[in-house]
Amino acid sequence: MGARFALIALALMWPTQLLSLAGLLGGNAQASVALHFRTTEIGWFILVNALVATVITPFVVKAADFYGKRNVMIAITLLGLVGDIVAALATSYGMLLVGRGIAGFYGPIAALAYASVRELFPPKHVGAASGLIGSGIAFVALGGPFLTGWVIDSFGFRGVMWSLATATAIGLLLLLTVVPETPHRAERTKVNWLGGALLGGGAAALTYGIGKGGEWGWTDARTLAFMLGGVAAVLLYVVTDVKAAHPLFDLTMMSRRSVWTVMLATALISATVFGTGVISQLLVLFPKIPGVSDGLGMTATHYAIIGIPASILILAVGFGTGVALRKVDARLPLGLGAALAAVGFLLQRQWHYGDTQLMLLGTVSAIALGLIVSSVPVLIIEAVTPDAQATANGLQGMIQGVFTTVITQLVYVILAKNSTVYQGTRFYHDVAFKNAMLLGAGLALLGLLAAALIPRLKRAQDIEPETAVAAS
Known part of the structure; x- marks a missing residue:
C-alpha cells in the first residue's frame, strides 16, 4: 500500500475508531457519573448515545449518497463535537444525557468510512485497508484505558468528556485535510x-x-x-x-442469502462483544462495599495496566487477520471470534476476582475481538456490489445499533435483578455479573450459528470496484 493510501487509511481510522474510544471512555466513566449525579439510571448514559445513532443512520447514509461521504462525515463529526462539549459542561444528569444524545450524531461515521474505502482504494488494497481501519481499535484499547485512567483519576468524568471533545476535533481536522471526496453520487430524491x-x-x-x-x-x-x-x-x-x-435502504438486497446472513451474523456478533462491554467496566470500577457492592474497586489506571496484554493481542490479531484475509475466507475468523468470545465469557464467569485472572482470561476475549473487527468490514464488501456498498454498510450499522442497544439494556436489566440501591446509586452483587456474562456467552453462540449460515462469497480483491480517486 502506497504512502498516500496509507495516510488516507490512517485518517479514516481515527474518526472511525473514535467510536470505540468514546465507548471505552464513556463506559469507564459510568461509575464516576453514577456516583456524582447519584442516579440509578446510569444505563441511559450509554444508551441515549446509541439510540440517537441508530435513529439517524438511515438519513445519514441517504445524505452521503446525495452529497458525498466526506462532506457528510464532516457534518456529523461537527455535531458530535457540539454534543461532547455540552456533555462536558453539564450541570445535571439530564443535561449530560442531552449532550450524549447530540454526540450520537457521530455514530454512523464508521459505515461511511468503510464505504469510502471501496471508492478511494484500488481493489488489491480494499481488504487490507478495511482490516487496518478495523484493527485500529487495538490502538484505542491500548492507549484509551491509560487516557481514561489518568483523566478519571485526576479530573473525574468531566475530564473524559473534554478528552472526547478533543479527539473529535482532531478527527474533524483529519477529514478536512487528508481525506478526498468520494466520486459516487445518487440522484437526489425525496426521503x-x-x-x-x-x-x-x-x-x-x-x-x-x-x-x-x-x-x-x-x-x-x-x-x-x-x-x-x-x-x-x-x-x-x-x-x-x-x-x-x-x-431509506434498498431492503430488497436482504432477499439474497449472501446479504441477510452477513448482516445478521456480523451485527449480532459485533453487538454482543460491544454491548456486553459494560459488564467488565462496572465490575472493575465500582467500589467494594460489603453487603452492598461486589465491584473490585480498582482505579481506572490500574484497570488500564492489567489490560495491556489484551490490548497488544487485539492489535496483533487484528493486523494479522487483515493481512491474512487476502487469502483466507472471511467467514472463518468471524466464526472463530464468536466461539472464542463465548469461551471467554464462560471462563471469566468463574474467574474474575483478581489481577491475574482478569489478565489471563482477558486474552481470550482479546483474540476474539481482533478476529471479529477485522473480518466484519471485509464480509460486507464481499456480500454486495460496489454501488450498494454505502447502503449495505449503513444497513449493517443500523441493525448492529439496534442489537447493541437491546443487548446493553438486557445487561443492565440482568444486573439490576441482583443489586442494591444505596444513597441514590445502584450497586451490583457478584451473582449479577455472573448472570450477565452467561447472557454474553449465549449471544456469542447464537452469533456463531448465524455465521455458519453465510454462504461462500467472492473475495474482496476479486470484486470489480469503483475507480479509486486517491491515486496520484
Missing part, C-alpha cells in the same frame, strides 16, 4: 421520513420497554405495550420502506 420515524421510535420504545421490564414486570401492560409497540413500529418501517418510491 422516507415516516419510515425513519417508525424505525427510530420503534427501537427506542423496544429498548425502553426492556429496561422497564424488570421494574414493572415482564407481563405488565406497560412493558408489553412498549416492547410490542416497538417491534410493530420496526415492522411497519420495513413495509413502508419496501413500498416507498424512494426508500
Whole structure:
C-alpha cells in the first residue's frame, strides 16, 4: 500500500475508531457519573448515545449518497463535537444525557468510512485497508484505558468528556485535510421520513420497554405495550420502506442469502462483544462495599495496566487477520471470534476476582475481538456490489445499533435483578455479573450459528470496484 493510501487509511481510522474510544471512555466513566449525579439510571448514559445513532443512520447514509461521504462525515463529526462539549459542561444528569444524545450524531461515521474505502482504494488494497481501519481499535484499547485512567483519576468524568471533545476535533481536522471526496453520487430524491420515524421510535420504545421490564414486570401492560409497540413500529418501517418510491435502504438486497446472513451474523456478533462491554467496566470500577457492592474497586489506571496484554493481542490479531484475509475466507475468523468470545465469557464467569485472572482470561476475549473487527468490514464488501456498498454498510450499522442497544439494556436489566440501591446509586452483587456474562456467552453462540449460515462469497480483491480517486 502506497504512502498516500496509507495516510488516507490512517485518517479514516481515527474518526472511525473514535467510536470505540468514546465507548471505552464513556463506559469507564459510568461509575464516576453514577456516583456524582447519584442516579440509578446510569444505563441511559450509554444508551441515549446509541439510540440517537441508530435513529439517524438511515438519513445519514441517504445524505452521503446525495452529497458525498466526506462532506457528510464532516457534518456529523461537527455535531458530535457540539454534543461532547455540552456533555462536558453539564450541570445535571439530564443535561449530560442531552449532550450524549447530540454526540450520537457521530455514530454512523464508521459505515461511511468503510464505504469510502471501496471508492478511494484500488481493489488489491480494499481488504487490507478495511482490516487496518478495523484493527485500529487495538490502538484505542491500548492507549484509551491509560487516557481514561489518568483523566478519571485526576479530573473525574468531566475530564473524559473534554478528552472526547478533543479527539473529535482532531478527527474533524483529519477529514478536512487528508481525506478526498468520494466520486459516487445518487440522484437526489425525496426521503422516507415516516419510515425513519417508525424505525427510530420503534427501537427506542423496544429498548425502553426492556429496561422497564424488570421494574414493572415482564407481563405488565406497560412493558408489553412498549416492547410490542416497538417491534410493530420496526415492522411497519420495513413495509413502508419496501413500498416507498424512494426508500431509506434498498431492503430488497436482504432477499439474497449472501446479504441477510452477513448482516445478521456480523451485527449480532459485533453487538454482543460491544454491548456486553459494560459488564467488565462496572465490575472493575465500582467500589467494594460489603453487603452492598461486589465491584473490585480498582482505579481506572490500574484497570488500564492489567489490560495491556489484551490490548497488544487485539492489535496483533487484528493486523494479522487483515493481512491474512487476502487469502483466507472471511467467514472463518468471524466464526472463530464468536466461539472464542463465548469461551471467554464462560471462563471469566468463574474467574474474575483478581489481577491475574482478569489478565489471563482477558486474552481470550482479546483474540476474539481482533478476529471479529477485522473480518466484519471485509464480509460486507464481499456480500454486495460496489454501488450498494454505502447502503449495505449503513444497513449493517443500523441493525448492529439496534442489537447493541437491546443487548446493553438486557445487561443492565440482568444486573439490576441482583443489586442494591444505596444513597441514590445502584450497586451490583457478584451473582449479577455472573448472570450477565452467561447472557454474553449465549449471544456469542447464537452469533456463531448465524455465521455458519453465510454462504461462500467472492473475495474482496476479486470484486470489480469503483475507480479509486486517491491515486496520484
